[in-house]
Amino acid sequence: MADSNLRGHEQEHSSEKPYMCGECGYRTARKSHLSQHMRIHTGEKPYKCDLCDYSTAQKSNLDCHLAKHTGDKPYMCGECGYRTAFKSHLSQHMRRHTGEKPYMCGECGYRTARKTDLLKHMRTHTGEKPFKCDKCDFSAAQKSTLDSHRVKHTGEKPYMCGECGYRTAHKSALSNI
CATH class of the missing domain: 3.30.160.60 (Classic Zinc Finger)
Known part of the structure; x- marks a missing residue:
């Protein structure tokens, strides 16, 4: 082994x-x-929270989620007071202060502080679109894009202007007012 x-x-x-x-x-x-x-x-999504309906495909995501129930955040940034339940999250956070971007795309030179952001970026080169709509044949490279697409099927308009009450399906439409 x-x-x-x-x-x-x-x-x-x-x-x-x-x-x-x-x-x-x-x-x-x-x-x-x-x-x-x-x-x-x-x-x-085999990893399920015993305290709520949350479920996930990765055990590490469940571990992070469980910290929301306990509220325990022992790791703190000495520069801004940010607190987290995980040492790795603090290390990642510190890159905001240092500007370090250790993850680089071998195709175009894009750099980022987070490995997950590099993995998402790589889909621009591979064309991978793993997020599929269950109502039509739409697929997306990012989950957030699929989430935005799904409102076409539901008619939901979750974003509202605080001044006039205008509602929209897309957050970006509020900044265009």
């Missing part, structure tokens, strides 16, 4: 990515990462 973990870790540092998603072409060095990725397509 230890040898396979070492091999998988070494592959992450190389360009070798033998595991590929048959749905969108996503490639990874680890089989476990492919299994986790497939949940995007299947919608499987």
Whole structure:
């Protein structure tokens, strides 16, 4: 087992990515990462909160969510007072103060402070659109784009102008008033 973990870790540092998603072409060095990725397509959310209806595809997301119930935030930024339940979130937050952007796109040079932002950015190069509408054949590279699309089916207008009461399906429409 230890040898396979070492091999998988070494592959992450190389360009070798033998595991590929048959749905969108996503490639990874680890089989476990492919299994986790497939949940995007299947919608499987096996990690469930015992305290509310929240469920997620990743255990780490559930761990973060549980901190909302306890309110415990032991890690604090010495510069601005930001508090968090996770040391990794504080490390990520500190990049706002330092300007560090350690994650870089090999295609175009885009840099970011967050690995998740780089992964989302890479979809601009791969054309991957893993977020699918359950009402039509629309698909999107970002979940927020799919969420905006879904209001076409529901007719919901969740954004309201505080001055005149105008309601809209898209937040950006409020800034155009």
